[in-house]
Amino acid sequence: MGSCVSSTEAATTNNPGASAFGSASLEAPRFSRARAAFRRLRRNRLATAGLFVLLAAVFVAIFAPVIAPFNPRAISVMNALNGPNSTNLMGTDNLGRDLFSRVLYGIRMSIMIAVISIGVASLIGVVLGLISGFFGGRTDEIIMRGMDILYAFPDLLLALALIATFGTGLTGLIVAIAIGRVPGFARITRATVLSVRENEYVEAARTIGMRDSRIILRHILPNGIAPIIVMMSISLALAILVEASLSFLGLGIQPPTPSLGGLLKEALGFMETAPWMAIFPGLTIALIIFSLNLLGDGLRDVLDPNLK
């Protein structure tokens, strides 16, 4: 599980959204915009609450093995279907496993998958959007028609189709979730590039003979980062939802590894006798998605009022 921790951390630090917050404490002048944005975000109480819940979730995701009171896979038939009590905070499941520990590990799984898949999706989407917007013409036409085609798949359907082909498994799951989110990033990046491209400073950079790649990275991308960050936070919510849906259908994370969607699937057979099995994992998913939506909304107000 050690590798999971490091990959989660790596993906988190690669995430421009995270670095915008991380950089808020830095004193260097080039981060002043991020700092100002962070200060405005703090004034939005709901968004700040969302941010705190998410930080707590990320903390849990990283330290689940330390926090969890029990081994999430340890079966104890004697203790099956116990309601919430002081030993088992969220009760136990039909095999006597501690639900609280399983939920903690479920959060870890959900967050890891969401962060990696959105990291991949944003990288691919932003690169395609930059190319499409900057070069225009036939390249633009081909890339954007491809994105339109991907967009015509309802989220979950595309993921299902990819899983049917590549099979269930962590990599397949991440790819399945990531591909569906690429068009969103490509479209929003392209739109920003188009609006920034005609500015005089881009013209000036071109006149002094700057290379295209340098113009894109130095002058265009930094101006388009705000909508991309907002998109990330909304996409993370969707990614968590799609992962939970897939695991709920039995096509995502496979048992005995706990995942939030998988826990709900297991709960369905015990709705009358053990409703807590369904209530806690569902509440956890809802809370994480709720917080991401609050944060996304707050970020949109702070970073890009025009988007609203």
Place this chain on the structure above:
Amino acid sequence: MIAYLIRRLLHSIVVVAGVATIAFALLHFIPGDPVDAILGVESTPAAREALRHDLGLDRPLLTQYVAWWGEVLRGDLGESVMTGQSVSQLIRQRLPTTIPLAVLSMSIALAIAVPAGILSAIKRNTWVDGLVSMIAFAGLSLPGFWLGALLILGFSVHWRIFPPGGYVSVFQDPIDGLRHLVLPAIALGTTFAAVLTRMIRSSLLEVLGKDYIRTARAKGQVERRILIRHALRNALIPAVTIIGVQAGFLLSGALVIEQIFSLPGIGRLTVQAVFDRDFPLLQGCIIVIALIFVVANLITDLIYVYLDPRISYQ
């Protein structure tokens, strides 16, 4: 206008053709031998040969692709690997379940969102607005399948008002059929209701700030009349646009909701096809779902252009 229609239609055709091509390609992207993946490695050589022939895998790729298009354009989506039944027939049997479900959940969503959105906008920045916005936000965050499970827990297990699942055709027994659809439709429509409420609120607020509303107020119009005659009509136009996009979310949600409530709709058929790795069936479901989605978006765009004469057709 005509030029716009033609261009929009061509664009839709390109998108559906692209989706169909991806659907065709899925079978060929399977790592290893697709026949192994479908039948398992322990199948008999004769069965494998038969399936290979049925799927057309013994022919060159280009021939397969051209032949496949010929069949799709004639409405022939092939036969299910598992049951041998015609895919188009299987889908036709399932649509009468999914379509009433989608229509009912859209109706429920509209019935909640229109009054809630209006209320939120006219009571802007009061506790009423805050409460409606909070509920809308929560609705946006509830996973439909969890809400479905909670609804079963409350209304079927505890109070026994609605059946926990199962299916009765609304076309044969409208009342019992609807009773079976109410809970799934609520579970499916909640997100839509939330999105729509927020949309109507912000669009109505924008319209209420316009000059012509001030003019109406200045000449002494009654507030209610201003709201209904002047503001609402214009405010609801943008809301129309998201109905098309939401059709995709509804179809996506139906994949899961039909599973929980054991409804034999196209969503459940698709999930079954994935479990069985029944590729002809999966391809058929993908094409039909994408087609519904694209057509819904096309119709929405056209309605939008019709409703708002300011939109240019460029």
